[in-house]
Amino acid sequence: MQHNGTLDRTFFALSDPTRRSILARLGGGPATIGELAEPFGLTLNGVKKHVGILEEVELVVTAKVGRARECRLGPAQLQDASGWIDGYRRAWERRLDRFGAYVEKRR
Amino acid sequence: MIDELRIDRVIDAPSDVVFDAFTTDGGQIAFYGSDDPGWIVESHCDLRVGGLWTVTFGPSSTHLYRHRNVFEVIDRPRRLMLATTEHRPDGSSFDFSIEFTFEEQEGKTLMTVTQSGFPTAELRDEHGRGVPNAFTRFERAISTER
Numbered sequence: 271m272q273h274n275g276t277l278d279r280t281f282f283a284l285s286d287p288t289r290r291s292i293l294a295r296l297g298g299g300p301a302t303i304g305e306l307a308e309p310f311g312l313t314l315n316g317v318k319k320h321v322g323i324l325e326e327v328e329l330v331v332t333a334k335v336g337r338a339r340e341c342r343l344g345p346a347q348l349q350d351a352s353g354w355i356d357g358y359r360r361a362w363e364r365r366l367d368r369f370g371a372y373v374e375k376r377r
Numbered sequence: 378m379i380d381e382l383r384i385d386r387v388i389d390a391p392s393d394v395v396f397d398a399f400t401t402d403g404g405q406i407a408f409y410g411s412d413d414p415g416w417i418v419e420s421h422c423d424l425r426v427g428g429l430w431t432v433t434f435g436p437s438s439t440h441l442y443r444h445r446n447v448f449e450v451i452d453r454p455r456r457l458m459l460a461t462t463e464h465r466p467d468g469s470s471f472d473f474s475i476e477f478t479f480e481e482q483e484g485k486t487l488m489t490v491t492q493s494g495f496p497t498a499e500l501r502d503e504h505g506r507g508v509p510n511a512f513t514r515f516e517r518a519i520s521t522e523r
Contacts, residue, residue: 278469355382362384362490365408370388370488372407373398377390 280327289320293329293343300342381493388488392481395488396454399477400424409434417441426451430459440466454479
């Protein structure tokens, strides 16, 4: 599990629909900042800002290719985030089990 | 887009018994407890809409979680709705909503916990299905959003 500060930033990065759309687009292959901006009707600076947030948590990596900056999906951080939620589910299940046993034992 | 985690259990008791047990100290100690020696649970409940319900729990006094709940809906013995902040031992915190429902079924109670507020439905679904790549899910969800 990654450090919670990083996890918080990962959740924040994923909370925005435009950033999720950028990830979906990059799931189909690398794209330049300009190519990402076009379908969303965003300015280049707007896309750079979103990409910067995704890049900070390594959901996206960028590299200079010629005069353009190419973006692609980064290392899989989502496994850590989903593992965190998995732990949450198990905690709730244990709580319900214990509480159910408590109520039934009292009767 | 649905964004929630839902877990349920059938408890062999009427819904009013389950509801009342859940909102008292004994039920809370059971709910947030553990068989681990030294486990700590403290619950302070002001059962009214707008009231504060704090639960502190964890394996030791130096490693405690704290749920700060505010009652948004109290519909005894059917439903509780809470706005919750979880404070974790590392100092981080996380906001979410929890709904508890108590549905009576022939003398038993189907108790359901629904936690909502995860940033994306994809993250919630991902863990249960073991799909290694979430991005196709992002794409699907985005199509739904549009």
